[in-house]
Amino acid sequence: MKAHPDTAARRADAVRNRSALLAAGERVFARSGVDVPMEEVAREAGVGRGTLYRHFPSREHLLAALMEEQAARLTEEARRIVAEGPLWDGLVAWLRLYDDGLARFRGASVHVGSGLTGTSPIAAACGPMRTAFAELLGRARELGLVGPDVTAAQVLAMVAALPKDAATGGAEQPCLDIVLRGLRA
Amino acid sequence: MKAHPDTAARRADAVRNRSALLAAGERVFARSGVDVPMEEVAREAGVGRGTLYRHFPSREHLLAALMEEQAARLTEEARRIVAEGPLWDGLVAWLRLYDDGLARFRGASVHVGSGLTGTSPIAAACGPMRTAFAELLGRARELGLVGPDVTAAQVLAMVAALPKDAATGGAEQPCLDIVLRGLRA
DNA sequence: ACCTGAACACCGTTCAAGT
DNA sequence: ACCTGAACACCGTTCAAGT
Numbered sequence: 001m002k003a004h005p006d007t008a009a010r011r012a013d014a015v016r017n018r019s020a021l022l023a024a025g026e027r028v029f030a031r032s033g034v035d036v037p038m039e040e041v042a043r044e045a046g047v048g049r050g051t052l053y054r055h056f057p058s059r060e061h062l063l064a065a066l067m068e069e070q071a072a073r074l075t076e077e078a079r080r081i082v083a084e085g086p087l088w089d090g091l092v093a094w095l096r097l098y099d100d101g102l103a104r105f106r107g108a109s110v111h112v113g114s115g116l117t118g119t120s121p122i123a124a125a126c127g128p129m130r131t132a133f134a135e136l137l138g139r140a141r142e143l144g145l146v147g148p149d150v151t152a153a154q155v156l157a158m159v160a161a162l163p164k165d166a167a168t169g170g171a172e173q174p175c176l177d178i179v180l181r182g183l184r185a
Numbered sequence: 186m187k188a189h190p191d192t193a194a195r196r197a198d199a200v201r202n203r204s205a206l207l208a209a210g211e212r213v214f215a216r217s218g219v220d221v222p223m224e225e226v227a228r229e230a231g232v233g234r235g236t237l238y239r240h241f242p243s244r245e246h247l248l249a250a251l252m253e254e255q256a257a258r259l260t261e262e263a264r265r266i267v268a269e270g271p272l273w274d275g276l277v278a279w280l281r282l283y284d285d286g287l288a289r290f291r292g293a294s295v296h297v298g299s300g301l302t303g304t305s306p307i308a309a310a311c312g313p314m315r316t317a318f319a320e321l322l323g324r325a326r327e328l329g330l331v332g333p334d335v336t337a338a339q340v341l342a343m344v345a346a347l348p349k350d351a352a353t354g355g356a357e358q359p360c361l362d363i364v365l366r367g368l369r370a
Numbered sequence: 371a372c373c374t375g376a377a378c379a380c381c382g383t384t385c386a387a388g389t
Numbered sequence: 390a391c392c393t394g395a396a397c398a399c400c401g402t403t404c405a406a407g408t
Contacts, residue, residue, distance in 0.1 A: 038383090050394070149357035149358035151353065168339035171334065182362075198373075234403095374407080375406100376404090377402105
């Protein structure tokens with residue numbers, strides 16, 4: 001991949017396999033969670049184990065590639081809210097989107113929560129999203145909508161780590177609502 | 186173990202090995218996190234793998250045994266707060282103790298968060314603590330200190346899942362403080 | 371009754387051989 | 390250049406043999 005920055009120069013089977021792996025990863029992770037044996041992803045894509053590892057050197061690389069599209073949408077949305085407002089309602093809506101996105105693959109939140117900081121493939125995939133959210137949170141802070149001591153990395157990590165509502169014994173109020181109340185200045 | 190409910194009837198080496206395993210588990214989990222290879226625990230205790238699995242059939246059984254003492258302390262403390270008050274400050278202090286306790290072993294929060302409900306060994310070890318905390322939260326709810334839609338299982342799962350402050354990029358305000366603000370009615 | 375360590379199973383990752 | 394599946398490594402768990 002490094003040797004072939006432009007798709008045209010890559011062999012047709014390599015291009016085909018890569019998209020088959022992405023599609024298979026999407027289905028298998030959605031069905032069985034991100035900790036499923038990698039072999040299942042390879043089988044679903046109809047390729048050998050080795051081919052999977054050639055395209056994605058680790059589970060996190062595959063997960064990061066799958067999340068990139070979604071992260072791009074969230075980046076876009078954060079910028080739109082900064083430009084158009086309203087800031088508080090936008091912030092709330094954005095965090096709901098973010099939370100929902102992490103629910104798509106069972107087990108993804110653990111990888112995202114620990115991968116947001118540092119140099120993991122996931123950190124790289126989420127970099128622009130983090131920056132855009134930091135901008136949004138900064139504006140909200142300037143308007144006094146959230147406290148001065150809350151950081152973007154903290155909020156992203158905290159919301160990513162929230163237990164799924166299924167795991168909280170049928171509580172009426174989602175955990176995210178509690179955190180949102182706590183954020184509001 | 187099942188065949189010998191009273192310690193006196195067990196062979197001396199079995200008794201000795203069990204406490205050596207608990208002491209080793211404490212040290213190794215504290216040093217390397219709860220996902221450390223079980224072999225290290227056995228080696229630190231000076232016994233074979235098989236002996237470890239005879240006493241604790243899985244990693245979760247060992248972790249549950251190690252957490253029992255701490256859970257008992259928290260149970261006690263919750264009852265004291267219910268009896269003596271003050272309820273809100275007591276609730277806050279209790280949740281800080283709970284949060285600190287989970288920080289003792291890196292990785293423990295994942296097992297506790299998912300193990301609180303259900304039938305895991307950890308759920309069994311935490312049962313009395315859950316009940317005592319539910320009582321404490323119920324009293325706070327009656328006084329209108331917390332909202333009516335918050336459940337004990339939810340709060341325990343949520344606080345267990347909070348990212349360690351080291352993972353939030355040096356935020357001024359601990360995540361727990363944000364949740365506590367959100368809980369207060 | 372209990373202990374031990376070899377053996378088995380599972381899965382992530384690598385790599386020699388093939389096209 | 391890329392693919393494949395056999396092979397290796399690691400670790401959780403089991404069990405036959407020993408005391």
